[in-house]
Amino acid sequence: GQPSVSLLQPSSKQLSGGSATLACLLTGYSPQGAEVIWEVDGTQSGHYSSSSTLTLSRESWMNGDLYSCKVNHHDHTQSQSLLRSQCVG
Numbered sequence: 001g002q003p004s005v006s007l008l009q010p011s012s013k014q015l016s017g018g019s020a021t022l023a024c025l026l027t028g029y030s031p032q033g034a035e036v037i038w039e040v041d042g043t044q045s046g047h048y049s050s051s052s053t054l055t056l057s058r059e060s061w062m063n064g065d066l067y068s069c070k071v072n073h074h075d076h077t078q079s080q081s082l083l084r085s086q087c088v089g
Helices: 012-016 058-063
Strands: 004-008 019-027 034-040 043-049 053-057 066-073 076-083
Touching (some): 004 066, 012 019
Antiparallel strands (some): 034 066
């Protein structure tokens, strides 16, 4: 099947504790060679991570709105985004 990417928003429970973790789930990618790039409001946040989670303080999370995770795998790129303003909680 085609590799797919999904993006999970922080839980309201976690936010009430003062932090926010975004998770970029890669399905069908081989772990080698998949690079995850995080963008906040269209700007690369500098977080390159193969673990595909991005942990922010609640304050940082509230400062941004458009959160994207881009996956580069050889010559194949996929991205998913979420709008904090449209998230519940």
